[in-house]
Amino acid sequence: MKAIRRFTVRTVVPAQISALTKLATNLRWSWHVPTRALFESLNPELWEKSRRDPLALLAALSREQFQELAADPGVVARVDAAQESLETYLSEPRWYQGLGAGAPECIAYFSPEFGITEVLPQYSGGLGILAGDHLKSASDLGVPLIGVGLLYQAGYFKQSLSKDAWQQESYPLLDPDALPLTLLREDDGTPAQVTLPLPGGRVLRAHIWRADVGRVPMLLLDSNVAGNDDAARGVTDRLYGGGGEHRLTQELLLGMGGVKALRVHARLTGTAAPEVFHTNEGHAGFLGIERIRELMDASVTPEPLSWGEALAAGRASTVFTTHTPVPAGIDRFPRGMVEHIFDGGLAPGVPVGPILELGAENYDGGDPGVFNMAVMGLRLAQRANGVAKLHGVVSRGMFSGLWPGFDVADVPITSVTNGVHVPTWVDPDLAALARERFGAEVLDGPDWSKVYEVSDADVWAMRRRLRSALVDDARLRLRASWKKRGAADAQLAWTDSVLDPDVLTIGFARRVPTYKRLTLMLRDPARLKALLLHPEHPIQIIIAGKSHPADDAGKKMIQDLVQFTDDPEVRHRIIFLPNYDIAMARTLFPGCDVWLNNPLRPLEACGTSGMKAAINGSLNLSVMDGWWDEMYDGENGWAIPTANTGAGDDERDDIEAAALYELLETQVAPRFYGEVVAAAAGAAGPSQPHSGGLPAHWISMIKHTLADLGPKVSANRMVAEYVERLYRPAAESGRAARAANHASVRELAAWIDRVRPAWPAVHVEHVESHGLSDEPQIGESVLVRAHVNLGPLAPEDVSVSVVYGTAGDSDELLDTRVLELGSAEETGPGRYQFSADLLIDRSGNFGYGIKVLPRHAALANPAELALITTG
Numbered sequence: 009m010k011a012i013r014r015f016t017v018r019t020v021v022p023a024q025i026s027a028l029t030k031l032a033t034n035l036r037w038s039w040h041v042p043t044r045a046l047f048e049s050l051n052p053e054l055w056e057k058s059r060r061d062p063l064a065l066l067a068a069l070s071r072e073q074f075q076e077l078a079a080d081p082g083v084v085a086r087v088d089a090a091q092e093s094l095e096t097y098l099s100e101p102r103w104y105q106g107l108g109a110g111a112p113e114c115i116a117y118f119s120p121e122f123g124i125t126e127v128l129p130q131y132s133g134g135l136g137i138l139a140g141d142h143l144k145s146a147s148d149l150g151v152p153l154i155g156v157g158l159l160y161q162a163g164y165f166k167q168s169l170s171k172d173a174w175q176q177e178s179y180p181l182l183d184p185d186a187l188p189l190t191l192l193r194e195d196d197g198t199p200a201q202v203t204l205p206l207p208g209g210r211v212l213r214a215h216i217w218r219a220d221v222g223r224v225p226m227l228l229l230d231s232n233v234a235g236n237d238d239a240a241r242g243v244t245d246r247l248y249g250g251g252g253e254h255r256l257t258q259e260l261l262l263g264m265g266g267v268k269a270l271r272v273h274a275r276l277t278g279t280a281a282p283e284v285f286h287t288n289e290g291h292a293g294f295l296g297i298e299r300i301r302e303l304m305d306a307s308v309t310p311e312p313l314s315w316g317e318a319l320a321a322g323r324a325s326t327v328f329t330t331h332t333p334v335p336a337g338i339d340r341f342p343r344g345m346v347e348h349i350f351d352g353g354l355a356p357g358v359p360v361g362p363i364l365e366l367g368a369e370n371y372d373g374g375d376p377g378v379f380n381m382a383v384m385g386l387r388l389a390q391r392a393n394g395v396a397k398l399h400g401v402v403s404r405g406m407f408s409g410l411w412p413g414f415d416v417a418d419v420p421i422t423s424v425t426n427g428v429h430v431p432t433w434v435d436p437d438l439a440a441l442a443r444e445r446f447g448a449e450v451l452d453g454p455d456w457s458k459v460y461e462v463s464d465a466d467v468w469a470m471r472r473r474l475r476s477a478l479v480d481d482a483r484l485r486l487r488a489s490w491k492k493r494g495a496a497d498a499q500l501a502w503t504d505s506v507l508d509p510d511v512l513t514i515g516f517a518r519r520v521p522t523y524k525r526l527t528l529m530l531r532d533p534a535r536l537k538a539l540l541l542h543p544e545h546p547i548q549i550i551i552a553g554k555s556h557p558a559d560d561a562g563k564k565m566i567q568d569l570v571q572f573t574d575d576p577e578v579r580h581r582i583i584f585l586p587n588y589d590i591a592m593a594r595t596l597f598p599g600c601d602v603w604l605n606n607p608l609r610p611l612e613a614c615g616t617s618g619m620k621a622a623i624n625g626s627l628n629l630s631v632m633d634g635w636w637d638e639m640y641d642g643e644n645g646w647a648i649p650t651a652n653t654g655a656g657d658d659e660r661d662d663i664e665a666a667a668l669y670e671l672l673e674t675q676v677a678p679r680f681y682g683e684v685v686a687a688a689a690g691a692a693g694p695s696q697p698h699s700g701g702l703p704a705h706w707i708s709m710i711k712h713t714l715a716d717l718g719p720k721v722s723a724n725r726m727v728a729e730y731v732e733r734l735y736r737p738a739a740e741s742g743r744a745a746r747a748a749n750h751a752s753v754r755e756l757a758a759w760i761d762r763v764r765p766a767w768p769a770v771h772v773e774h775v776e777s778h779g780l781s782d783e784p785q786i787g788e789s790v791l792v793r794a795h796v797n798l799g800p801l802a803p804e805d806v807s808v809s810v811v812y813g814t815a816g817d818s819d820e821l822l823d824t825r826v827l828e829l830g831s832a833e834e835t836g837p838g839r840y841q842f843s844a845d846l847l848i849d850r851s852g853n854f855g856y857g858i859k860v861l862p863r864h865a866a867l868a869n870p871a872e873l874a875l876i877t878t879g
């Protein structure tokens with residue numbers, strides 16, 4: 009029989025241990041090992057049955073069991089201690105509180121997905137995990153951040169395999185009442201609500217759920233509420249579900265609804281309004297439109313701003329992070345679809361034409377019929393960044409069409425390299441070793457440099473424990489997967505002995521878009537087989553990853569791979585584990601000796617799984633892409649060479665796969681086994697470094713990785729960089745914009761209105777140089793004079809600079825520097841002469857050119873208006 013009605017009965021926890029409810033709802037437990045240990049100790053068996061979910065555990069405990077626990081003074085004392093630890097964590101001053109005045113009071117962080125714990129499956133991959141790690145590190149650092157996202161009824165799909173290895177998706181529905189969430193309510197108890205007007209008089213309503221990520225609140229909008237029509241209810245049905253209008257409506261709810269939710273939250277809690285708005289990828293970009301709407305609405309802003317003024321004001325305090333150089337990763341909607349929905353009154357008072365222009369691909373190669381979310385993101389944010397140094401370079405090139413005439417290097421997109429939340433991703437065993445050997449504070453900061461004091465034997469024993477734990481977990485998962493594929497228990501005895509806790513273990517797990525090349529390792533199956541079955545130094549490989557449900561090419565790759573792993577000859581050495589998620593990841597990263605990454609360079613914006621492996625002492629074997637391009641140093645792993653030079657796709661894959669096999673065979677495996685084998689055979693000569701039969705070189709690479717990469721890949725480093733380089737400047741710009749009733753943006757917008765139409769008249773008429781000898785030498789200086797016609801503009805409106813450097817073969821300037829020319833003298837109507845002494849500071853071919861840019865104190869970057877004149 010089916011239930012006609014269902015509801016969730018919340019557990020009543022006895023008063024003596026009632027703090028358990030808060031401990032279970034504040035997601036700090038997901039990275040705080042002692043709190044997890046407390047829950048486990050309440051009832052280890054139920055803990056496993058509840059999939060290590062504290063709320064599920066509380067729901068599963070019976071009244072009698074609760075009474076027993078409450079009567080146990082030991083339990084009560086431990087609950088009290090955990091509660092005190094949480095309260096201290098929530099209230100004590102942390103890093104941010106030492107920054108002094110001027111740091112933003114509140115920062116809103118928008119993301120379509122948040123990967124915080126497997127208990128809240130609201131993520132699909134790297135973008136979401138990164139967002140989760142961002143919130144957690146913000147909490148640890150005391151940064152007053154607030155997350156904004158959507159609550160998907162089914163989250164992302166669960167993956168299993170059919171008998172013939174085809175990916176199967178299922179979408180189990182989540183019950184928000186059983187999740188660590190609280191519904192935001194008005195004072196009268198009714199659920200707080202945001203609404204968006206849709207075309208045809210429809211209304212999209214959403215409730216707001218709040219999760220607590222340590223100190224950081226996270227607001228999730230849920231459209232599955234009474235009063236919505238079916239389509240509106242379905243807006244938050246699943247993550248990256250439908251395409252087209254469904255996706256557009258999701259993003260409108262996330263961006264515009266998200267701003268409204270923040271206003272409701274601030275009103276109900278009496279907390280500060282965000283001073284900075286950060287959008288994690290373009291999906292939440294419509295937040296800028298809602299902020300413009302507020303500024304143009306007399307009922308919100310008593311002396312409302314014009315479109316241009318509101319745009320300038322919104323931009324000042326907005327940060328946009330682009331995450332992908334893969335075009336398919338960027339949302340593009342039909343322009344007409346966006347027009348239709350805004351024409352329907354979504355942003356009353358805001359002109360629709362300019363909104364459409366924000367997303368227009370009006371540059372070489374752009375599609376006039378398209379509304380591009382990344383392009384809008386860049387136009388709505390005064391500050392933008394990519395997520396690794398190389399990705400910064402790639403993004404500047406990719407979006408350079410928006411800045412015609414500028415050198416690619418001057419495109420105003422910087423980079424902040426991603427990081428990972430160390431307490432979440434360090435294995436508890438490794439954390440315990442660190443605590444015992446060099447103090448508990450290690451979990452508060454990623455200082456692993458003391459690992460050099462730990463003996464090689466202890467490090468190696470730890471690595472074996474982690475590898476063994478992975479092997480155990482993998483066997484269980486493999487067996488479960490085979491049962492789903494239709495095998496009977498009697499056929500599965502072999503799964504109990506797959507993998508070997510003493511064999512070099514290589515991991516590969518990530519989403520399965522084509523560019524990540526899941527199947528590169530299959531390029532030469534015979535060669536792979538030989539590596540797996542090598543008599544002296546075999547390898548074993550554990551693979552996982554979900555393909556996007558609509559991506560048949562990805563599913564085919566999974567199928568090819570799984571069919572290879574099904575071969576009885578190799579199935580004990582290579583396995584595919586379905587349903588990659590945070591829970592699997594936490595055993596997988598620490599258990600692998602080597603983390604493999606072979607994307608098509610430069611399509612991996614950053615990649616974070618290798619970082620999570622590194623903080624557990626796994627070594628990376630990766631194409632020089634993303635973070636590895638800037639952090640590989642020769643002793644922390646291996647670089648797979650890239651065959652970029654005009655080779656066709658097939659040829660390139662062949663070359664790179666061959667390089668991968670070669671590295672595994674001649675470098676990685678021998679180093680892992682070499683010294684052990686030699687020592688065991690008594691053949692270790694004095695020239696061979698070893699310490700008691702241990703692979704000394706390998707272990708030194710582990711220590712180096714922990715000590716050196718640890719701090720660099722930490723999300724604390726990342727969040728601190730965002731604070732210093734982006735949030736704080738954005739808050740300052742935002743304050744300047746708001747001051748004196750928005751006086752400065754009113755002035756700025758008027759100035760832009762004057763400068764933009766006048767710009768075509770600006771040109772460099774001629775350039776002279778004086779004082780250069782016949783054979784110029786380093787140290788000589790030359791007087792450079794530029795005659796510039798400014799049309800109707802004044803010299804204060806512009807900056808005129810000489811750009812100088814080494815002149816290349818076709819006169820392009822390399823390795824350039826910039827010197828601003830000053831002392832403008834009027835030489836005729838609209839004509840000015842600018843000059844400066846230029847010091848010749850290098851030998852060889854010296855060259856220079858002149859560039860003229862608009863200048864205004866409120867611009868964060870001289871390229872901001874995308875106006876330039878050169879000569």
Ligand SMILES: *Cc1c(COP(=O)(O)O)cnc(C)c1O
Pocket residue numbers: 132133134135137517518519588589590593614615616617618620
């Ligand atoms: C870290 C992580 C990812 C992202 O890994 P990339 O290397 O960035 O592709 C995806 N899924 C899970 C479960 C992760 O933990």
